[in-house]
Amino acid sequence: MQNPGTSPFQILTEEQHRDPVCGMTVTKSKAAGRVEYEGKDYYFCATSCAAKFKADPEKYLNPKPMKAAARASGGKYTCPMHPEIVQDGPGSCPKCGMALEPVEVSEQEEPNPELADMQRRFWVSAALTAPLLVQMVVGGIATWVELLLATPVVLWGGWPFFQRGWASVASRNLNMFTLIALGTGASYLFSVIAVFRPGLPVYFEPAAVITTLVLLGQVLELRARSRTSGALRSLLGLRPKTARVIEGAHEHDLPLEEIEAGNLLRVRPGEKMPVDGVVVEGTSSVDESMITGEPMPVEKAVGDRVTGGTVNGAGSFVMRAERVGRDTVLSQIVRLVSEAQRTRAPIQRLADVVASYFVPAVVVTAMVTFAVWAIWGPEPRMTHAFVNAVAVLIIACPCALGLATPMSVMVGTGRGATAGVLIRNAEALELLEKMSVLVVDKTGTLTEGKPKLVSVATVDGISDNEVLRLAASLEQSSEHPLAGAIVAGAKERGVRLEKTSEFRSITGKGITGTVGGQAVAVGNRQLVAADGLGHVSVYVAVDGRTVGALEIADPIKSSAAEAVRLLHGEHVRIVMLSGDQRSTAEAVAKKLGIDEVQAEMLPEQKLEAIQKLQQTGAVVGMAGDGINDAPALAQANIGIAMGTGTDVAMESAGVTLIQGDLRRVVRARRLSRATMKNIRQNLFFAFVYNVLGVPIAAGVLYPVFGLLLSPMIASAAMTFSSVSVITNALRLRNVDL
Numbered sequence: 192m193q194n195p196g197t198s199p200f201q202i203l204t205e206e207q208h209r210d211p212v213c214g215m216t217v218t219k220s221k222a223a224g225r226v227e228y229e230g231k232d233y234y235f236c237a238t239s240c241a242a243k244f245k246a247d248p249e250k251y252l253n254p255k256p257m258k259a260a261a262r263a264s265g266g267k268y269t270c271p272m273h274p275e276i277v278q279d280g281p282g283s284c285p286k287c288g289m290a291l292e293p294v295e296v297s298e299q300e301e302p303n304p305e306l307a308d309m310q311r312r313f314w315v316s317a318a319l320t321a322p323l324l325v326q327m328v329v330g331g332i333a334t335w336v337e338l339l340l341a342t343p344v345v346l347w348g349g350w351p352f353f354q355r356g357w358a359s360v361a362s363r364n365l366n367m368f369t370l371i372a373l374g375t376g377a378s379y380l381f382s383v384i385a386v387f388r389p390g391l392p393v394y395f396e397p398a399a400v401i402t403t404l405v406l407l408g409q410v411l412e413l414r415a416r417s418r419t420s421g422a423l424r425s426l427l428g429l430r431p432k433t434a435r436v437i438e439g440a441h442e443h444d445l446p447l448e449e450i451e452a453g454n455l456l457r458v459r460p461g462e463k464m465p466v467d468g469v470v471v472e473g474t475s476s477v478d479e480s481m482i483t484g485e486p487m488p489v490e491k492a493v494g495d496r497v498t499g500g501t502v503n504g505a506g507s508f509v510m511r512a513e514r515v516g517r518d519t520v521l522s523q524i525v526r527l528v529s530e531a532q533r534t535r536a537p538i539q540r541l542a543d544v545v546a547s548y549f550v551p552a553v554v555v556t557a558m559v560t561f562a563v564w565a566i567w568g569p570e571p572r573m574t575h576a577f578v579n580a581v582a583v584l585i586i587a588c589p590c591a592l593g594l595a596t597p598m599s600v601m602v603g604t605g606r607g608a609t610a611g612v613l614i615r616n617a618e619a620l621e622l623l624e625k626m627s628v629l630v631v632d633k634t635g636t637l638t639e640g641k642p643k644l645v646s647v648a649t650v651d652g653i654s655d656n657e658v659l660r661l662a663a664s665l666e667q668s669s670e671h672p673l674a675g676a677i678v679a680g681a682k683e684r685g686v687r688l689e690k691t692s693e694f695r696s697i698t699g700k701g702i703t704g705t706v707g708g709q710a711v712a713v714g715n716r717q718l719v720a721a722d723g724l725g726h727v728s729v730y731v732a733v734d735g736r737t738v739g740a741l742e743i744a745d746p747i748k749s750s751a752a753e754a755v756r757l758l759h760g761e762h763v764r765i766v767m768l769s770g771d772q773r774s775t776a777e778a779v780a781k782k783l784g785i786d787e788v789q790a791e792m793l794p795e796q797k798l799e800a801i802q803k804l805q806q807t808g809a810v811v812g813m814a815g816d817g818i819n820d821a822p823a824l825a826q827a828n829i830g831i832a833m834g835t836g837t838d839v840a841m842e843s844a845g846v847t848l849i850q851g852d853l854r855r856v857v858r859a860r861r862l863s864r865a866t867m868k869n870i871r872q873n874l875f876f877a878f879v880y881n882v883l884g885v886p887i888a889a890g891v892l893y894p895v896f897g898l899l900l901s902p903m904i905a906s907a908a909m910t911f912s913s914v915s916v917i918t919n920a921l922r923l924r925n926v927d928l
Contacts, residue, residue, distance in 0.1 A: 208233070211251040212240035223361055228252075237361035267294040281305075286364040288355035290413065306413040309351075313406040316348035320399045327396045334386050334393050341395035345379045349402040351409075365550045370587075373550070375401050377584035381577075391578075394585065408597060427525060429500040434465035437509060454512045458503050466499045467514035474699040475506025476671065480634075480819075487642060487745075488672050490699050505670045506698045524794055524822055553587040553885065560889040568890075575899075582888035582900055586908055587881055595873035598920035603866035610928045611849040612859045613834075619845030622829045623863030628809040629758060629831075629856065630801060630823070633769035633776055635816035636833055636853065637783065638745040642673055644680025645746065649739040658739035660686050662713045662731045664706045668694045671702075673729065676743050677713075701729070710734050747779060754853035755783050761860060763812075766804070768797045770819060797823040813844075814853060831856060858928045865926040873916045880912035 208217050211233055217223075222234035224241030228248045235241040244251055268291035270276040270284035282291050290305045319340045326332040349371075356372025359365050378398035385391035433444040437455040447465055450456070456465055464477075476488040479501045488504055491497060497510055500521040516522065557580045564576035596617055604614040614620055634640050647655040663681035666674035668691055681688060691711075694704040701714015712718055712732040728743040758765055767788040769776040776790035789800060801823055804811050813820070813827030824830030830844030833851035848855040884900070892898040900908075 210235050210240055212243050237358060268292060269294050283355060283358070285358060285362045286366070288359065288366055288368045303413060306410065309406060309409045309413060312348045312351075313403065313410050316344045316399070316403045316406055319344050320403045323396045323399050337393060337395040338383065338386050341379065341382070341399045344399040344402050345375055348406055349375055352402070352405060369550050371401065371405055373554070373584055374398075374587070377581055381581045381585075397585070427521075429463065429521060431463045431465050434512075435459070448516070450512055450515050452512055452515055456510050456512055457507070458497075458510055459507050460503060460505050462503050464497045464499045464501050464503065464510070466512045467519045468497060468510040468512045470495050470497060470508050471511050473506060473508030475508050476504035476699075478502040478504065478672070492699060504672075505696065520794075524819075549587075549881075553583065556885055556889055557581075557583040564890065579888065579890050579899065583885055586884040586888045586900070595877050595916050596870050598917055599866050599869040599873055599923065602920045602923040603862060603869070606923050606926055606928070607859065607862045610858050610862070611852065611855050612862060612928075613847040613849065614859070614862070615845050615847070619829050620863050620866045622810055623812070623846070623860050624867055625810045626763060626812045626829055626860065628764045628766060628804055628811045630766045630768055630797075630804070630811060630813045630827065631785075631853070632797075632815035632820050633767055633771055633779055634745055635851065636814050637751045637767070637779060638747050640745065640816065642676040642743050643746050644676050644683075644741060645744045646742045647739060648742070650737065653738050655739075656684065656686050658731050659684065659741070660688065661706050661709070661711050661733060661738075662729070662741060664688045665691050665694070665702060665704045665711050665713055667691065668704070669696065669702050671696075673743055677729070677741060680741075744775075747782065748851075748853075750852050750854050752783055754856065755785065757854060757857045759784070761857060764809075766800075768792050768800055768823070794819045794822050798826045801826050812856070814848075814856065816851065831859070861928050862926065865923060869920060869923055872919055876915045876919065877912055880908055884908050 208219060208222070210217050212235065217234045219234055223237045224235040226233050226235070226241055226245050226248075228244075233244060233248075235244065267277055267279065268281050269278075270286070270289055270291055276284050276286065276291070277294070278291065283289065284291060322332065323337060323340055326337060352368050352371045353376065355366075355368035359369045375398045378394040378401075381391075382393040382395045382398065385393045430447060433446055434450050434454075435442055435457040436445050436450070437457055442457055450466055455471070456468070458464060458475075460475075470491050470493050472493065474490070474492045477491050477497060479489050479498065491508065498521070499514075499519040514520075517526075560583050561576045561580040564579050565572050568575045600614075600617040600620060603620060607614050631637060644659075647659055649655055649658050659677075659681050663678050663686060666677045667688060678688070689707055691704045691706050694702065696702050697714070697718060700718040701712065703710070703712045703718075705711065710733065713729055716730065718730070729741045730737060731739045731741065755765060764786050767776060767780050767785045769788070769790050770792055771790060773790035776788050779785075780788040792800070797820070801811050801813060805828070810829075811827045812829040812831055813823050814831040814833065815824055816833035820832075824832060824844045829846060831846045831848060832844035833853075834847050834849040846859055848859075887898075888900040890899055
């Protein structure tokens with residue numbers, strides 16, 4: 192037997208075989224097909240797989256080399272809804288029918304053949320379905336014309352659904368595709384018979400419309416999933432393509448894939464770190480906001496560690512590579528995001544669970560209906576038996592059930608967008624109303640996310656503006672990130688700046704120069720000997736004498752305090768996880784009334800902290816804006832990205848707040864409550880029609896009232912249930928947030 196949680200493609204007993212077409216594990220005694228090729232027996236989960244293999248065995252036994260994306264992931268593909276499904280090469284999930292995706296995403300975007308195929312099928316089907324919709328309203332189209340229009344829609348456009356529906360039956364994992372195949376197939380087959388049996392109604396319209404709508408849903412789903420992969424590709428894109436290797440007296444560029452641990456690498460001004468390593472020569476300042484989320488650059492000297500993907504400042508240094516390829520911090524972040532995304536359980540799984548019980552019940556009901564009418568019904572018995580059995584299948588068609596969730600989500604997300612809240616998926620909407628803990632990053636979420644001049648301290652009676660004039664005038668010539676904050680602060684206060692001369696930058700310490708005939712120095716304690724001015728960012732000296740200091744910090748957003756108050760009013764506990772220093776993080780938390788704070792955290796530590804909260808039973812939301820927040824955003828039950836943050840953060844989250852206003856989380860919760868209430872109402876409508884309609888279609892009212900529900904009325908009832916669902920969903924446009 193297989194161990195729990197082990198992929199069925201990985202462990203095979205003597206009685207088990209791997210289907211060479213789809214990769215499923217097949218028990219020899221229960222195999223749907225067997226093919227002998229070159230003296231060896233191959234077993235299959237379905238006759239369709241056996242037919243494909245028989246047509247071209249070498250295609251499956253000796254496949255062509257895979258593309259770069261497949262090679263990057265070792266050729267392994269998995270299902271986003273069923274992570275236990277792992278197989279070699281692309282295909283469809285044997286459990287839910289969804290397209291499999293690579294376990295690991297490559298940096299280069301590969302074309303998605305399934306998306307292209309579904310788009311082509313949708314547009315052709317939509318064009319052929321349009322005249323059938325006109326027929327439903329005004330009539331006038333001959334039945335043979337309807338047959339010509341509906342046949343390519345159902346048989347060609349809907350062919351993937353019939354394949355997946357059959358696979359669900361063969362693998363005993365009934366899902367939404369089982370319902371779709373039954374509903375459209377029954378409508379189409381009955382209509383074909385009716386074309387040659389005048390007097391019977393035809394139902395080409397519902398068969399074609401349902402097929403086209405499901406194709407549209409597949410296109411939208413595949414597009415959304417490709418955007419998720421795009422986030423991971425953008426993360427990988429942070430790596431430079433090459434690195435400058437030092438070999439003796441010579442230096443040359445090598446592709447990043449050829450860099451090995453121990454190589455000496457030159458990092459020039461403005462370049463990204465190629466891999467993780469340690470500085471062995473030189474000094475510089477490095478922007479590590481990708482990892483820490485902090486905007487302040489970090490000074491690096493011999494012995495300090497640097498991380499691949501971070502950005503070098505104005506200095507140049509030599510580093511020794513230590514962790515390369517899959518072992519770098521950046522690669523680990525990519526894996527963390529990818530794995531966290533795959534652990535989610537989408538809300539659509541509810542429909543599959545319902546379908547697993549609903550479909551067998553409908554099929555059995557249709558069979559019993561046919562048998563009862565064929566044996567005990569009035570003449571013509573066989574006609575009554577067939578018509579009533581088809582009526583059962585048609586009224587049980589999953590159109591309303593399939594629309595119940597996506598229609599509410601579509602309208603709800605549109606309403607959210609007008610309120611500054613972008614919702615990416617139904618799962619986020621479902622969980623927002625249950626959120627009990629909100630984890631927040633500090634920088635860019637509670638604070639502005641960029642350095643700003645906060646205060647000026649002076650000594651010996653020198654004015655603030657004078658110290659600021661001297662410092663900002665000198666900083667005009669500097670490329671250091673803090674220089675911009677000082678110059679901007681001076682301009683905001685109306686301080687007039689002067690030209691400087693003899694400018695000099697001292698790496699790791701600061702700058703010096705002459706302003707108005709005075710020798711000015713701006714930098715840290717190593718450059719300016721100063722004490723007694725408190726914890727500051729930059730010291731200022733004139734003619735060798737310390738005259739003041741400038742405090743540069745990341746200011747708290749004006750909306751942060753109100754956001755915390757509103758969230759507490761929603762009974763949400765707030766936890767801050769920050770990569771910043773503990774003193775700074777605790778000061779911000781105390782000022783805003785944050786319930787708990789953890790500081791000096793790396794990306795993987797944030798993820799672990801969220802996992803611990805989830806283990807206590809909490810439904811955790813995570814609000815962040817940086818690349819370093821991406822793993823935590825993906826791991827949280829609800830990832831909430833600030834609209835002012837990075838694309839990677841937004842792609843890793845289920846919710847994006849436009850303008851980065853945390854108060855909009857409260858709006859998102861209100862929207863969640865309204866949308867989930869609407870979804871429950873829609874599901875109720877959909878099931879009521881089925882629960883009431885199926886027995887009536889089967890003929891339970893005939894013995895007492897002499898009433899039968901013809902397939903035409905069944906089709907109308909099915910349509911009405913869909914209209915009810917859509918109309919109810921549209922009410923969300925007016926919900927008050």
